[in-house]
Amino acid sequence: MNQQSKAEKKVGTSSSSREAKSPEETRALGGAVSVGPIKKGCNPPELRLIDRLLNVDNLNDAFIKVVDNRGSAGADGMEVGDLKLFLRKNWEAIEGQLRQGKYQPQPVKKVEIPKPDGGVRMLGIPTVLDRFIQQSLLQVLTPIWEPIFSDNSFGFRPKRKAIDAINRAKEYQDEGYRIVIDIDLSKFFDEVPHQRLMSKIMLKTPGEWEIHKLIHRYLLTGMMKDGMLEDREKGTPQGSPASPILSNIVLDELDKELEKRGHRHTRYADDCNVYVKTRRAGERAFASIQNFIENKMRLKVNKEKSKVDSPVKGKFLGYSFYYKKGGTGLRVAPKSVTRIKESIKELCQRGRGKHLPKFISKTLNPAIRGWFNYYRYADMKKLAHELDEWLRHRLRNILWRHWKRNWTRFTNLRKAGLSEQHAARRAFNQRGPWFNSGASHMNLAFPKKYFDELGLFSFVTALKAFHAKLEAPII
DNA sequence: TATGGGCTGAC
């Protein structure tokens, strides 16, 4: 429903009908962006941050990124598409405020969204204008901090993928570090101490007081709750473009400390794993690290969720580990498997009445392909088979329910080549659809080949193709 | 190689 209204909006804004955009139209979108209201000629006396922030190129980049997201509204209800107009009218005033360090961000709108594990994530959505300014902040901060960040930090960083972090963990285990200290920072984003964050930023970019003030004001902007404004004295606003890099700036201190102590660790956002050789060493190191985090960094460690244990038992970024002859193997964490099954199940329920080939190609395949592309690095030969069969079972279930009446079932089973007697016995049984879709007559009526010809995604073939590609010579 | 659309995953 949400997606539908979004899609309608998109069709409405585009001048052509439902066809793909012509190159002229796509350029027109970019062209509209380039004639934006941002003034040229900041003539920076030196490369000061405020000038870089106000630099036309930076702002245009940010602008393009924000405009990409058209259709979403900010805390003030302004549509992103209207930002261009708004900026054209008000840019001079805003620029002046930014230069004098007087710009005041608006309160964020509080929103709760469900997490995949069942919990809720609270976040504050800034106004469209504030998202825009924070985006340019991010683009200015990134080149400054990116070279400083640790090689063991993988979250929110350009050109760094989750699988890199997982492979790093695998390397440690191959070297014999087979106990992991899983450090859970409780509500990390809410606990970020402003003073320490600000002093880090000020040390790295001395003299940029307008920017420091701007960042500080973003840190201080409160959330609207029941019409009341709540001030914040710690934490970074989740939902703002600059929050991820701010979190990395804070946790960089942890990376550096762990490296100084000679630990092997890998970190993805607030998910930090330290690898050691024995449990005893792990317990000792954990106590010491916890002390550092809480006393030096002023963050909270969640002792309940943190643990020192074998990596085989835990999960990291959706993956888990196991040990085999050759060393450490990756597998899909059990929770990730149940999650994809749940979402396929839901998709199938929604797509029950729909045209099957279209349903497969338009909704089912893209979803499954996305999941597979993330988890394809795991050893999942067996799992791929299981998922394939489970998936076909689900689709046979749809097909069986499609034949609403007993005689349709009978004639269709006959058409599929079953004998009259066999078809009759199956068509008129009293079992439920899930039983029938898994039973032999539906396997006969709709063999694997049938779904292959429909173009249904197959985990097994995708896995084989991926491994073939891996082993293929480069060039 | 670059734009634009879609989908998924991590946090």
Next chain:
RNA sequence: GUUGUCAGCCCAUA
């Protein structure tokens, strides 16, 4: 009311 960063893949266009 559905945000953010990052990444991957698929598709379209030149």
